[in-house]
Amino acid sequence: MIKKKNLDFLIRIFSGIIHIIIIIFSIEKGDKLFRIMMMLFSFICLTEFLMISNTKIFLKKLVFLLFLIIIIVDIFFVKNGLILYIMGFFYYFLFFSIIQLFNKSSYEEKMINIKNILFGLTYIVVPFFISCYIYSLYGKKMILGIFILIWINDSLSYVVGKKWGKNKISISISPKKSIEGCFGGLLFCIIIGIVLSKIWEEKYWLFFSFIISIFGTIGDLIESTIKRSYGVKNSGIWFPGHGGFFDRLDSFIFVIPIIFVTLLGFYHFFQL
DSSP states (O other): OHHHHHHHHHHHHHHHHHHHHHHHHHHHTOHHHHHHHHHHHHHHHHHHHHHHTTOOHHHHHHHHHHHHHHHHHHHHHOSOOHHHHHHHHHHHHHHHHHHHHHSSSOHHHHHHHHHHHHHIIIIIIHHHHHHHHHHHHHOHHHHHHHHHHHHHHHHHHHHHHHHHOOSEEETTTEEEEEHHHHHHHHHHHHHHHHHHHHHHTOTHHHHHHHHHHHHHHHHHHHHHHHHHHTTOSOSOSSBTTTBSHHHHTHHHHHHHHHHHHHHHHIIIIIOO
């Protein structure tokens, strides 16, 4: 039993490191590769959500086909493909909704399907678009710092909670997430925020460390609530030790829009 837990922990670390390397590589190589990587992640997370929400397989295949076409066009034919993705998913939602009008499902099932895809597009896909805007507007350093703080909070919350966690936040929602783990993640996130403030000489990284730690935890709990509502433990099996990509990126998905709005406020009111 102990050996299995140690093996699971090592697998989690290894897959997490691979994930970090991929993200850093895409950030370093420029906005085009970063954009394609973010869109790929958004596609996988959306697909996992459609799977756990029991969306019909035809409509999931339609998402795959749409993503494949857009990514190919982005790679070979356009310089800035972000608008292309927005157009693609707008027309996908339009086509999806029209299909619901003519299928043989009940009215309730039709509305559930529409609400599921609308939620998936807005809650899951939009943050990946926003991360691309952050990259293009504020540069590599900004998006890299955000990812670093998210990784520190997620990783240290898990480690501290696994080692010393006794008081659970909500057993019904996330039985493994503890108050001790959350405070551990917050503490280390603040430390890294201070380090980034010193290295990059920008004071707002300390503020961001609070935001990312607090709202990253909330994002984790929201994703856990979504899974519990559909009676599943993991969103997928494609991310060893973590579950699915939706499981691994839940903090990112919730935090990115909050950071973006905060950045807009900083630059508009304080000219930072």
